[in-house]
Amino acid sequence: MSYWDVAPEHWGLIWDNLDYFLWGAAKFTDQFPYVENLGGLAASIVLAVLGILGAFWLGLGAGLMRISRNRFAKYTSIVYIEAIRGTPLLMLIFWFFFLAPILMGQTLPAFHSTLIAFIVFTSAYIGEIVRAGVNALPRGQMEAARGSGLSHVQAMRYVILPQALRNMIPSFVNQFVSLTKDTSLAYIIGVNELMRTAVQVDNRETKISFEIYITIAILYFVVCYVLTSYSRRLEKKLSRYQARDR
Amino acid sequence: MQYQFNWIATVTGEPGRWLWEGFVTTLEVSFIGIVFAMILGIVICVLRMTRFKPFVWFSVAYTEFFRNTPLLVQIFFWYFGAGVILPDSINDWINQLYYWFPGPFTLGGGEYTGEWMLFSSESVSVIIALAVYTSAFIAEELRAGIFSIPKNQLEASRATGLTFLQAYRFVIMPQAIRIVVPPLISQFLNLIKNSSLAMALGVTELTYQATQIESYHGLAFEGFTVATLIYLAISLVVSFAINMYNKHFMLQVKY
Numbered sequence: 001m002s003y004w005d006v007a008p009e010h011w012g013l014i015w016d017n018l019d020y021f022l023w024g025a026a027k028f029t030d031q032f033p034y035v036e037n038l039g040g041l042a043a044s045i046v047l048a049v050l051g052i053l054g055a056f057w058l059g060l061g062a063g064l065m066r067i068s069r070n071r072f073a074k075y076t077s078i079v080y081i082e083a084i085r086g087t088p089l090l091m092l093i094f095w096f097f098f099l100a101p102i103l104m105g106q107t108l109p110a111f112h113s114t115l116i117a118f119i120v121f122t123s124a125y126i127g128e129i130v131r132a133g134v135n136a137l138p139r140g141q142m143e144a145a146r147g148s149g150l151s152h153v154q155a156m157r158y159v160i161l162p163q164a165l166r167n168m169i170p171s172f173v174n175q176f177v178s179l180t181k182d183t184s185l186a187y188i189i190g191v192n193e194l195m196r197t198a199v200q201v202d203n204r205e206t207k208i209s210f211e212i213y214i215t216i217a218i219l220y221f222v223v224c225y226v227l228t229s230y231s232r233r234l235e236k237k238l239s240r241y242q243a244r245d246r
Numbered sequence: 247m248q249y250q251f252n253w254i255a256t257v258t259g260e261p262g263r264w265l266w267e268g269f270v271t272t273l274e275v276s277f278i279g280i281v282f283a284m285i286l287g288i289v290i291c292v293l294r295m296t297r298f299k300p301f302v303w304f305s306v307a308y309t310e311f312f313r314n315t316p317l318l319v320q321i322f323f324w325y326f327g328a329g330v331i332l333p334d335s336i337n338d339w340i341n342q343l344y345y346w347f348p349g350p351f352t353l354g355g356g357e358y359t360g361e362w363m364l365f366s367s368e369s370v371s372v373i374i375a376l377a378v379y380t381s382a383f384i385a386e387e388l389r390a391g392i393f394s395i396p397k398n399q400l401e402a403s404r405a406t407g408l409t410f411l412q413a414y415r416f417v418i419m420p421q422a423i424r425i426v427v428p429p430l431i432s433q434f435l436n437l438i439k440n441s442s443l444a445m446a447l448g449v450t451e452l453t454y455q456a457t458q459i460e461s462y463h464g465l466a467f468e469g470f471t472v473a474t475l476i477y478l479a480i481s482l483v484v485s486f487a488i489n490m491y492n493k494h495f496m497l498q499v500k501y
Contacts, residue, residue, distance in 0.1 A: 086485075087477055088453070088477055091453060091456075095470050101249075102249045105248075184316035184318040195322075198322075209327045217311075224315070228310075228313075228314060
């Protein structure tokens, strides 16, 4: 029996489960998150968006500490960034999952502890992006801002960061793409996101693994590829307005 | 804080042995993965540089697809899904057990079963996935390295009478390799870190051993901390080596 004989039945099963892949068994409620049992691709995207929002602020702090002249701040942030960049994300996820009971005496829900792990992990990479972005601006910008009477903090706040952050947007989008891919790791400690819905359906149907993982890969690919091409276009557009050394 | 840390028990006795075996397995899987990723990456990069359009389309599709899907999905695909499309002979080959070097052996009176060197179909799937995933990144790095050499270098060397291959061999490559090595090493480091996902299939590498320590000995936090430190040590040693390399061998080229 060739594959083509069973293909219609298998892809039919995929079609039946597609809504579960997309948003899990989500139901609307009238209490705060307004939705419960969110799963599938929607949960992955929620994890990634919350993760990048948290990581932006933490990473901005780490990056600014990395370029500051205060030795203590600088070396703290170097250790933080290098330690986290040298560690697999899966290790961090497990680490925060088992750290919570020690600190608080009770386990955090898997969703929250993976979210913390994602924020901490991504912030190290964002810290490097921030450092590179600030260092890429010509020195004259800082000197001119200081020369016109702004303090160091003011110069950072009103002159350097607005330019640097705008140039960093493509890198942030790339980081978001990579975080979206990494949300699949949350499956391992049991967060109900896209990868886990795939494994659940795979365990129930048992014979359509090939089709399931192709479908999941395509779902991730669509999200990530759209964002990647957007970031490429953005990069081209932004590079025209960048301040340069002359 | 009522939690009693027990670091000694984590690094000695059975947990210590597990961690050591996991470390060896991680290095083995990563090493084989790096070799195959490098070969595949070079092939894809060469296909990308040819003028034959279908080759170019194939390599663009390859890099875009494998870079934009999660590694975990790819690992599960190769392990659970790929059996349907692969021919039976390859499936049988994958589903055997292999002893990676050197297999069971005796040394100084002690017998080593070489259990942790047993190569199962899980390890094979993980290595395929790691190699394919990383090769897409490597191909991009190689291409970026070669394209960063100004085009007039190629034109000038062609004009001095070198053939196309000679120009690449003697002019472009020696410069491109120096540019490409640091990002390549960081891709290798990524592969080593990504090999931690092998635990999802039950390959007994470092992360898996840490979960095993958690379930058998209850040393959850300690086990994961030690495993994290081992990964960190691998990364730091390799990045220290890159820095040394950069200091001694990088040409300071200015265009």
